[in-house]
Each structure stands twice: as structure tokens, then as C-alpha cells.
Amino acid sequence: MKRLHARYPFLEGAREAVATEAVDLATIVEQDGAVVDRARERVLSSLEDGETGEPSRDSRVELLSYPVARVLVSLVAERMLIRKYARAEAEAAFDRFTADFTDTTELKSVESSGVDLEDLLAEFDLVDAVHPIGDVDDPDGYRIDVGAYLPLSSDLWGDEWLLVNRALADGRVPISEAELLTLVREAVRERVEDGLPFDVPESIAESLEPEAQAVREVLADLDLTREIDTVVPDLFPPCMKALLDDIQKGEHLPHHSRFAITSFLTSIGMETDEIVDLYRVNSSFGEEMTRYQTDHIRGDTSPTDYSPPSCATMQSYGDCVNKDDLCERIPHPMAYYENRIDDADDDDLEDWREGNAEDEEADA
Ligand code: SF4
Known part of the structure; x- marks a missing residue:
């Protein structure tokens, strides 16, 4: 499970895994340089390249670097940083889950590090809102309840996402499979952004001040x-x-x-x-x-x-x-x-x- 959570640290299960690591964040930021370095890279790469950087080979480092990166983002607490960071995490997740969906080599098991579409829909409470069309004309299409569609598409550019340009029927919006994956990416972005910035305890803020300063400097350039x-x-x-x-x-x-x-x-x-x-x-x-x-x-x-x-x-x-x-x-x-x-x-x-x-x- 660790690999799965390291790849998808925004999952509820990952949050629980962090909690059961029985480590407190203050100790990590003080003593675990590898985690702090990776957290800093996550945040800086999101600003500089719109990506989260090269994942650590150590699943524990990769997993713990996510909550530490959120702390770092909270310390700097700039709106542009929060948006860019959440977007980069969502892009990384999108690349991974689209790769997982096409990867049929790994059988799903407890040790699997991949997810399937059902897992993600369940994670974001979308199972009951997304309905496969199953039509011969549109075998890969879906209909999504308009109540789920609107918030997920609200930040997407392009006229095609406007409700007026959709054949809304019976409270459901038809979407292609690719569009569904884009909406799932948006759900990830919202999850990552949710609650940011939060208050950071003084002791943690002090330990992470050099990293926060590095982020502020990059942000100042941008x-x-x-x-x-x-x-x-x-x-x-x-x-x-x-x-x-x-x-x-x-x-x-x-x-x-x-x-x-x-x-x-x-x-x-x-x-x-x-x-x-x-x-x-x-x-x-x-x-x-x-x-x-x-x-x-x-x-x-x-x-x-x-x-x-x-x-x-x-x-x-x-x-x-x-x-x-x-x-x-x-x-x-x-x-x-x-x-x-x-x-x-x-x-x-x-x-x-x-x-x-x-x-x-x-x-x-
Ligand atoms: S043009 Fe109207 S809707 Fe657009 S930003 Fe200005 S006030 Fe808001």
C-alpha cells in the first residue's frame, strides 16, 4: 500500500497511512532531511515547471513529503502558489492514473501501486453521479449528474465546458471518457487545494523557514x-x-x-x-x-x-x-x-x- 499512497498522497487512505506512521510532523521536519528536500522540490517545481519533480524512490520519503509540502505552501500562503501547487499535484496524479488505466501488466492486488477508474470515482464520491452510456454509438461515453459536473468544470477553460454547449438531458451531462478523466483531475486539484493555507505551529514554521524563504524567492521572481x-x-x-x-x-x-x-x-x-x-x-x-x-x-x-x-x-x-x-x-x-x-x-x-x-x- 505504501507505494500506492506514495504515488497518490491525496487519497484518504494515504492520510491515514501518514497518521499511522506514528510520526509527528515536527520531528520529521527537524530530523528527516530527505523528506524536507523532496517537499521543497515538490513546491519549487510546481512554481517553476508546473510539475512536482522527480519522485523519490523511497516510498516513505515520497509519501511524507506531501504533507510537508502542504505545510510549506501554508507558510508562504500566497494565492498564486496555492493554485500552482494544487495544479501541479493534480497534473502528476493525472499522468499516473491515465498510465495506470492503460497498464494491464500489473494484476490488482493489495500490493498494487495503481488505481482504476472505479477507485477514483469512489474516492471523490462520484460513483453514483457517473453513468456509463454503454451505447453502440458511444461505447466510451458517460453521463454525469449536473450537480457533480458544475463544480468540477467551473475552473476549466473553453466553451465546450459551458453547460449551454452540452446536451443536458434528465439532469445529466454527456461527456467523453477523456473529459471524465479531466474532471477527475479537477477533483484531485480541489482536494489538494482544500484547506490551504492552514495555520502552522511555531516550532514547525521555524524548522522550515529556510525552505519557505527559498519558495518566497522563486515566487518573488515570478x-x-x-x-x-x-x-x-x-x-x-x-x-x-x-x-x-x-x-x-x-x-x-x-x-x-x-x-x-x-x-x-x-x-x-x-x-x-x-x-x-x-x-x-x-x-x-x-x-x-x-x-x-x-x-x-x-x-x-x-x-x-x-x-x-x-x-x-x-x-x-x-x-x-x-x-x-x-x-x-x-x-x-x-x-x-x-x-x-x-x-x-x-x-x-x-x-x-x-x-x-x-x-x-x-x-x-
Ligand atoms: S465583466 Fe462582469 S462578469 Fe466579467 S469580471 Fe467583470 S464584472 Fe465579473
């Missing part, structure tokens, strides 16, 4: 939220693009719209000076007033650090415009932006950043 503001308006949600356009065209915006765009720009890390520069083209924006409002929204001159409004609020003010397919799946403009940044190619982001740096030099 941390696009600091630079993204001026760099990637291409990835802004449609509502914010429209508001920014209006400002730059010199239009007068009502207070709620000005609040929405300004709080969005401060939330993604733009400095007040940069926002003032951005608004300067708008003659109805006096610099002093813009500065005052921006500092106020940011919380510098007020007790509150204001967050941008949710999609529901934007809609109620008529500020939600030009919705696209991603809009259907997110509740908040920040979630839209996070999704787009997260899914953007690192090379593209690098190009955007370089392009922006050149623009700034040209402006200087």
Missing part, C-alpha cells in the same frame, strides 16, 4: 502581481478594460465606476503614482483628487483597505460589460485576473514585461 499592473492590461477582466478605456478617453465616470477601477488597480499592486499617471490623460481627473482617492482606497489614509466590487455588485451598477466565457465561471474581477495570469504562458508574460520596460525607457 511575482507578476507587482509588475503586472502596468504590463498586462490585456489580461484585465472586460469590465475593467472598459472602465480604463473610458478614463483614458477622458470620459467622466460616476463614483462607483471610479471606485471599481481604482480599487482593482491598487489590488493588483499598482502604486498611487502609476495610477495618477494612468489617469492623467483624463482632464476630469484632478491629480490631487485622484491621489487622495487612491490613497484612501488603498487604506493609506483610511482605516480600510478597500477591495474591488464583486461581479454581482458590478452588475447591479451596470459596470459589468463585454462578458466573456471566463466571466461565466468566476464571482469576482480579481478571480478573473488571477485566472488569466495563472494560465498565461510564462514566456508571454516575460514578453509583456520586457515590452513594458522598453515603453518606460522610451517615455523617460
Whole structure:
């Protein structure tokens, strides 16, 4: 079983196996360098390559490195890290279970390190929600209850995942086998992400501080939220693009719209000076007033650090415009932006950043 749990550490059974190892995490992080090294690799690889790195040959190290990696992610507690880490673990699981499903050489036994589809559906309480079609026209197809389909597909890109593009019948959504496996991958991602970040006891935090620092450094190199503001308006949600356009065209915006765009720009890390520069083209924006409002929204001159409004609020003010397919799946403009940044190619982001740096030099 150890090999199985080492390969699929998010399984309930693996969690129990860790508990019955009768080791406490504090002792592991203090004394077991191999486990800590592997945990660090899991997290750093997820940031750098979107993978979890080369598995340890020692099943115990591999298994224990998973909870330690979760601790490490919790210590750094950055939203982008959590998303990337969960996605990398889910990708690793996906590669393994798709390989298991096609591998017929190993007979299933107690010692098996593989899983089959039924195991995974049972693990995520999906057995009763997934129904093989068993049709001659579609021998590999399934129907999945819409209640199970919606949460699992909510983070998937592409119009094909939208319910309006599915032949929903009797509360069930038809899906291919490949799509079912993608949904199982999403279930793994949610399981990994669930509960992150959590509070880490002081003694463990101290032992793992060098590893946490290494993760913070890699994250800082990748941390696009600091630079993204001026760099990637291409990835802004449609509502914010429209508001920014209006400002730059010199239009007068009502207070709620000005609040929405300004709080969005401060939330993604733009400095007040940069926002003032951005608004300067708008003659109805006096610099002093813009500065005052921006500092106020940011919380510098007020007790509150204001967050941008949710999609529901934007809609109620008529500020939600030009919705696209991603809009259907997110509740908040920040979630839209996070999704787009997260899914953007690192090379593209690098190009955007370089392009922006050149623009700034040209402006200087
Ligand atoms: S759905 Fe949300 S993110 Fe999309 S345009 Fe409307 S307010 Fe903006």
C-alpha cells in the first residue's frame, strides 16, 4: 500500500497511512532531511515547471513529503502558489492514473501501486453521479449528474465546458471518457487545494523557514502581481478594460465606476503614482483628487483597505460589460485576473514585461 499512497498522497487512505506512521510532523521536519528536500522540490517545481519533480524512490520519503509540502505552501500562503501547487499535484496524479488505466501488466492486488477508474470515482464520491452510456454509438461515453459536473468544470477553460454547449438531458451531462478523466483531475486539484493555507505551529514554521524563504524567492521572481499592473492590461477582466478605456478617453465616470477601477488597480499592486499617471490623460481627473482617492482606497489614509466590487455588485451598477466565457465561471474581477495570469504562458508574460520596460525607457 505504501507505494500506492506514495504515488497518490491525496487519497484518504494515504492520510491515514501518514497518521499511522506514528510520526509527528515536527520531528520529521527537524530530523528527516530527505523528506524536507523532496517537499521543497515538490513546491519549487510546481512554481517553476508546473510539475512536482522527480519522485523519490523511497516510498516513505515520497509519501511524507506531501504533507510537508502542504505545510510549506501554508507558510508562504500566497494565492498564486496555492493554485500552482494544487495544479501541479493534480497534473502528476493525472499522468499516473491515465498510465495506470492503460497498464494491464500489473494484476490488482493489495500490493498494487495503481488505481482504476472505479477507485477514483469512489474516492471523490462520484460513483453514483457517473453513468456509463454503454451505447453502440458511444461505447466510451458517460453521463454525469449536473450537480457533480458544475463544480468540477467551473475552473476549466473553453466553451465546450459551458453547460449551454452540452446536451443536458434528465439532469445529466454527456461527456467523453477523456473529459471524465479531466474532471477527475479537477477533483484531485480541489482536494489538494482544500484547506490551504492552514495555520502552522511555531516550532514547525521555524524548522522550515529556510525552505519557505527559498519558495518566497522563486515566487518573488515570478511575482507578476507587482509588475503586472502596468504590463498586462490585456489580461484585465472586460469590465475593467472598459472602465480604463473610458478614463483614458477622458470620459467622466460616476463614483462607483471610479471606485471599481481604482480599487482593482491598487489590488493588483499598482502604486498611487502609476495610477495618477494612468489617469492623467483624463482632464476630469484632478491629480490631487485622484491621489487622495487612491490613497484612501488603498487604506493609506483610511482605516480600510478597500477591495474591488464583486461581479454581482458590478452588475447591479451596470459596470459589468463585454462578458466573456471566463466571466461565466468566476464571482469576482480579481478571480478573473488571477485566472488569466495563472494560465498565461510564462514566456508571454516575460514578453509583456520586457515590452513594458522598453515603453518606460522610451517615455523617460
Ligand atoms: S462578469 Fe465579473 S469580471 Fe466579467 S465583466 Fe462582469 S464584472 Fe467583470
